[in-house]
Amino acid sequence: MRMERLGDGGSPAQVLRALGVRARDLGIAPPAALTGTWFGAAAVIAPSLATSPAPVRGTFTRTTGRITDEDRPLIGGGWIGYLAYPDRVPTTPALPVAAGGWTDVVLRLDDTGCWWYETLTDEPCPPDLAAAVHDPDPAVPDWRIDWTPPDRATHRHGVEQCLDAIRAGEVYQACVCTRFTGTWSGDPLAFFADAVETTRPNRAAYLQGPWGAVASLSPELFLACHRDRVESSPIKGTLPLHRDPADLRASVKDVAENVMIVDLVRNDLGRVAETGTVTVTDLLGVHPAPGVWHLVSTVAATLGPDVTADALLDAAFPPASVTGCPKLRARDLLQDWEELPRGVYCGTVGMASPVAGLELNVAIRTVEFAGNECALGVGGGITIDSDPDAEWQECLDKAASILQLSPRTRPVPRAARTAGAPR
Structure with missing residues (x-):
C-alpha cells in the first residue's frame, strides 16, 4: 500500500x-x-x-x-x-x-x-x-432536468390506507413514498458536483456506468462497520429549515416515529450482535440537512466474529427508517400502497474497503439516471397522528433542495482563455 x-x-x-x-x-x-x-x-x-x-x-x-x-x-x-x-x-x-x-x-x-x-x-x-x-x-x-411532480391524490390514498392499517393494528408506523420523474440532458456527474457544492449532504455518493448513474444526496447513515463495531443512525422526524428546531424535538408525532424506528434498528442489529452489546448512543438529536431539520438517533453494537457482510445486510436491509414497524408486514403492505417501485431509492450506496471497513448510506434524496429519464423518490413515516396534507408537504420539503438546483455558472475553459490571450 x-x-x-x-x-x-x-x-x-x-x-x-x-x-x-x-x-x-x-x-x-x-x-x-x-x-x-x-x-x-x-x-x-x-x-x-x-x-x-x-x-x-x-x-x-x-x-x-x-x-x-x-x-x-x-x-x-x-x-x-x-x-x-x-x-x-x-x-x-x-x-x-x-x-x-x-x-x-x-x-x-x-x-x-x-x-x-x-x-x-x-x-x-x-x-x-x-x-x-x-x-x-x-x-x-452542462446539465438540465425537467421535473414532473407525483400525483398528490395517489399519495394521499396510500397514506390513508396506511392510517387504516394502523387503526386496525396491522402496523404501528410505515414509510409511504412517491416519486418525481423527469427528463434530463447533459452530464449527471456535473449535476452531482453542483448538487454537493450547493447542498453539502453528509452521506452523498455518486457512481456511473453504461447502465446509467446514481447521484445520492443522502444525509443518512445506514451502516458503518469498523472492526467488530457497527453503527446505524436512522433519521425520522422532519421540519422545514426555516422553522424553530425546538419545534421538532417537541413534536409528539416525530418523536414517536423516531423512537419506533430506533427500536426496529435495535432489533435488526440484535440479530447479529453479541448479546448485550446493542446500545443507543444518541437519541433524538436535532440536525440540519439540506432544506430541513431532522431527528437523528444512533444505535451501536458489537458484531460476532463470524458475521459476514451478507449476514449483516440480511439482518438490517432494507433500512429500518424507510420501511416500518413491524418491518416484514410494513414491507408487504407498502407494495400495495405505493404506485411505483422504489428502485435504488431507499436502498443503499457506499463502499467496502479492505483497509477501512464498510460504510453505507440510506439512498434517500437520490436521483437515478437511466436513458434520458430520471427519478427522485420522496416519502415520510406515517403514524396514527399523521395528517395526509402534512405528509404531502413533508415530501415537497424533502425534495425542494434538489428540485430547486440549477447548473452553476460556468467559467470560460482554460484552453479558451489561453487561445484568446495576447501573445
Missing part, C-alpha cells in the same frame, strides 16, 4: 469535475465519489471506476479495518456500489438491482482540508491526478 500527501487543493466538487474531464480525455471510466462524512474523511474519490451490474449477495464484503501507526484513517481502495430497494422489483428495472466496481486508488480529503493519494498497490501518484487536485479546471458539460 502507498500513501502520498498532496496538500491543499480544490473542493470535492471541483476535483470531481476535473477528474470527469480527465476520464473523457483519456477514454476511461468516469470517477466515483463519496462526499460529506465517510470513513472520517470529507471526500473519498475514485479517479476512475469501471462499474457493471453485480450480484445482490456478496456485493459488499465485510473487512476488519485497521489504523496506521500514525493513527490516521486510511482507505486505499475497495468496492464502491449500490443495492436497490429489494421489494417489487420490475422484470426489467430502469437500473440494475445492484451495481458497482473495484478501485485500487482513491483521493482522500481529510478533515483538515488536506488531500491524500492512497493506493492498495505501490504505484506513485500520476502527475495528472495531482494536477486534478491542485489546479482543477471547472469547465465541464
Whole structure:
C-alpha cells in the first residue's frame, strides 16, 4: 500500500469535475465519489471506476479495518456500489438491482482540508491526478432536468390506507413514498458536483456506468462497520429549515416515529450482535440537512466474529427508517400502497474497503439516471397522528433542495482563455 500527501487543493466538487474531464480525455471510466462524512474523511474519490451490474449477495464484503501507526484513517481502495430497494422489483428495472466496481486508488480529503493519494498497490501518484487536485479546471458539460411532480391524490390514498392499517393494528408506523420523474440532458456527474457544492449532504455518493448513474444526496447513515463495531443512525422526524428546531424535538408525532424506528434498528442489529452489546448512543438529536431539520438517533453494537457482510445486510436491509414497524408486514403492505417501485431509492450506496471497513448510506434524496429519464423518490413515516396534507408537504420539503438546483455558472475553459490571450 502507498500513501502520498498532496496538500491543499480544490473542493470535492471541483476535483470531481476535473477528474470527469480527465476520464473523457483519456477514454476511461468516469470517477466515483463519496462526499460529506465517510470513513472520517470529507471526500473519498475514485479517479476512475469501471462499474457493471453485480450480484445482490456478496456485493459488499465485510473487512476488519485497521489504523496506521500514525493513527490516521486510511482507505486505499475497495468496492464502491449500490443495492436497490429489494421489494417489487420490475422484470426489467430502469437500473440494475445492484451495481458497482473495484478501485485500487482513491483521493482522500481529510478533515483538515488536506488531500491524500492512497493506493492498495505501490504505484506513485500520476502527475495528472495531482494536477486534478491542485489546479482543477471547472469547465465541464452542462446539465438540465425537467421535473414532473407525483400525483398528490395517489399519495394521499396510500397514506390513508396506511392510517387504516394502523387503526386496525396491522402496523404501528410505515414509510409511504412517491416519486418525481423527469427528463434530463447533459452530464449527471456535473449535476452531482453542483448538487454537493450547493447542498453539502453528509452521506452523498455518486457512481456511473453504461447502465446509467446514481447521484445520492443522502444525509443518512445506514451502516458503518469498523472492526467488530457497527453503527446505524436512522433519521425520522422532519421540519422545514426555516422553522424553530425546538419545534421538532417537541413534536409528539416525530418523536414517536423516531423512537419506533430506533427500536426496529435495535432489533435488526440484535440479530447479529453479541448479546448485550446493542446500545443507543444518541437519541433524538436535532440536525440540519439540506432544506430541513431532522431527528437523528444512533444505535451501536458489537458484531460476532463470524458475521459476514451478507449476514449483516440480511439482518438490517432494507433500512429500518424507510420501511416500518413491524418491518416484514410494513414491507408487504407498502407494495400495495405505493404506485411505483422504489428502485435504488431507499436502498443503499457506499463502499467496502479492505483497509477501512464498510460504510453505507440510506439512498434517500437520490436521483437515478437511466436513458434520458430520471427519478427522485420522496416519502415520510406515517403514524396514527399523521395528517395526509402534512405528509404531502413533508415530501415537497424533502425534495425542494434538489428540485430547486440549477447548473452553476460556468467559467470560460482554460484552453479558451489561453487561445484568446495576447501573445
